[in-house]
Amino acid sequence: MALARRFLMQSSVAAGVLADPVLALAAFTMPDGRLWPQVKVGNVKDLEQSKPVGFNYPDEKSPAWLVKLSGAAYEGAGPDSNIVAFSAICTHMGCPVEFVGDRFICPCHYSMFDPAKNGQVYQGLASDYLPQIALEIDAAGDIQAVRMSGLVWGRVSDAPVRT
């Protein structure tokens, strides 16, 4: 199921936004009714292939990776559909994952996740995909994180942690 369709099924959409394609991807709500935060995470011109950039999403307690892959990815953003973002927390037991050789690897028990395939686990003890963060890129090349699929490890809700 396409990432966008999954969001549609998991979330409600603010009334009327589908009529405006510019706003359609930016106005999804979480199950508790709040809007997903929009966070600028970089600019296309600053990204180097296979050199991940860290950021936090959907809140300051949730590390994530932004990375430009060598090839097109499922729900990839940018002119080559190869810019993706994922939670940096392993879905097995919450260790931080590292980006090595166009994949995410967890050093704790060696789960491996494919960022070109929606964060699919293809080796190791993790049983769930690495949560993917949807991206939008504006005309200036600024990259915004706009919503997330799946649960960050240890959470009972996608909602950002209140501080």
Ligand code: FES
């Ligand atoms: S915590 Fe990542 S594989 Fe166990």
